[in-house]
Amino acid sequence: MNLIQAWNNGPGPNSIREYLILMLKGLCMGVADIIPGVSGGTMAFITGIYDQLIDSIRSFNGTFIKKLVTFDLIGAVAVPHLKFIIPLLFGIVLAMVSMARIIHSLLGSHPVQVWSLFFGLIASSILVVGRRVGKFSFKNILSGALGAIFSFVLVGLIPVTTPDTLWFVFICASISICAMILPGISGAFILLLLGKYEYITGALRNPASPENTAILIAFVCGCACGISLFSRVLHYFLEKHHGITISILTGFMAGAMRKIWPWKEVLDSVVIRGKTYVLSEANILPPAYNEEFATAVGLMVVGFAFVIILEWISSAQRS
Numbered sequence: 630m631n632l633i634q635a636w637n638n639g640p641g642p643n644s645i646r647e648y649l650i651l652m653l654k655g656l657c658m659g660v661a662d663i664i665p666g667v668s669g670g671t672m673a674f675i676t677g678i679y680d681q682l683i684d685s686i687r688s689f690n691g692t693f694i695k696k697l698v699t700f701d702l703i704g705a706v707a708v709p710h711l712k713f714i715i716p717l718l719f720g721i722v723l724a725m726v727s728m729a730r731i732i733h734s735l736l737g738s739h740p741v742q743v744w745s746l747f748f749g750l751i752a753s754s755i756l757v758v759g760r761r762v763g764k765f766s767f768k769n770i771l772s773g774a775l776g777a778i779f780s781f782v783l784v785g786l787i788p789v790t791t792p793d794t795l796w797f798v799f800i801c802a803s804i805s806i807c808a809m810i811l812p813g814i815s816g817a818f819i820l821l822l823l824g825k826y827e828y829i830t831g832a833l834r835n836p837a838s839p840e841n842t843a844i845l846i847a848f849v850c851g852c853a854c855g856i857s858l859f860s861r862v863l864h865y866f867l868e869k870h871h872g873i874t875i876s877i878l879t880g881f882m883a884g885a886m887r888k889i890w891p892w893k894e895v896l897d898s899v900v901i902r903g904k905t906y907v908l909s910e911a912n913i914l915p916p917a918y919n920e921e922f923a924t925a926v927g928l929m930v931v932g933f934a935f936v937i938i939l940e941w942i943s944s945a946q947r948s
Contacts (some may be wrong), residue, residue, distance in 0.1 A: 635703050640681070641712030648716050654678055655720020660728050662721070662809065662817070669721065671751065671812040673757050675936055682717070682810065685710035686860040705859070724845060744891035745925035751882055751889055757940045758812065759879045762872050769876040776880020780814060783822075784888040787897070787909050791824040795847040796811025801825045802851025807859040812882045887912065891925055 642648045654676040658669035673679040686905040696704035735743050764771050791797060801823045809816030816888040820826045829848055832841040890912040897909045915922055 632703055632706055632756070635707035637714055638707060639710050639712040640684075641752025642716060643709060650714045651678075651713070652720035652723070655717040656724045656755070657720075658717070659721035660732065662725065664838055668809060668812055668814050668816070668885075670810040670814075671754055674812050675750075675754050675939055677879070677940070678717070681710075681713060683864050683913070685714040685717075686810075686856055687864055689857065708791055741891045741921060741925050742928055744889055746932045748886070748889050748891055749929035750936055751886060752929070753933040753936035754812070755879055755882050756935060757816060758875065758882065762875045762879065766872070769872045772873045773876040773880040773883070776853040776877035777884040780881040781887050782884075783814065784818065784885055785909075795829060795843060798825065798829070798847045799851035799854075802848040803855030806852040806855045809817025809913075810856065810860070812878050814881055814885065820890075873901050892929070
């Protein structure tokens with residue numbers, strides 16, 4: 630077996646069209662991760678690749694590490710789902726690099742419109758994901774309610790002051806990376822809550838200095854450890870307790886709607902390197918009917934319809 634055969638034997642796209650579709654789904658995930666309070670995991674659910682995403686993360690296992698350290702390159706390529714994860718990551722990174730400035734600019738100039746579009750997206754996503762629960766038993770309903778309450782409280786928390794030690798950076802990375810694959814919970818927002826958003830982004834601005842290099846190494850190791858362990862836990866619950874797990878994830882998304890409500894009043898904020906980050910805010914009722922309100926409602930409908938169409942296309946492809 631050569632490298633090309635090892636690559637092709639793994640799960641993933643088999644044609645240029647399928648590669649482009651997977652990269653487009655990664656693009657959607659990347660854009661979602663840019664928005665504070667919105668998770669790339671939500672988009673993975675919407676586009677029908679959530680289970681594949683979890684499996685691909687789990688494929689980086691002990692066998693892969695063993696092949697890698699013994700310089701068995703062909704074996705190292707054959708074990709993980711590289712044919713799936715690399716095109717997806719390409720789309721995610723492309724979105725973050727190309728769209729970050731645009732999205733943040735739009736959030737600054739047209740916040741109500743941007744939040745309205747995402748409100749429609751997430752509202753429709755709750756219905757799409759909720760359909761996968763299966764039987765609506767008391768356990769599933771209770772699990773969904775608890776997930777919603779947890780998420781609702783979480784997105785309303787105020788960031789705390791925490792130590793800058795490397796072990797705590799490792800823990801923060803482990804927790805925030807897990808949030809990134811959970812629908813409805815933003816990993817960047819968790820990092821902000823833990824008081825490490827400014828610290829990590831500051832290290833990224835000058836990664837060559839010894840101190841910042843150590844910080845980033847601890848962060849990357851924490852991310853790798855956290856997502857490796859959590860993907861296995863999540864896979865177990867999805868396999869053994871599918872209904873309850875999907876109910877909780879659906880609840881997470883429903884509770885996170887608090888963060889995505891378009892009309893807000895800022896209560897407290899902080900400026901980090903020239904950018905303003907909101908620490909706490911209150912949702913308010915929309916103003917009396919006007920042009921902005923009509924546009925916001927229209928964008929909600931567009932977002933809602935987009936997810937339904939995307940789900941329809943994904944279902945057609947799976948069948």
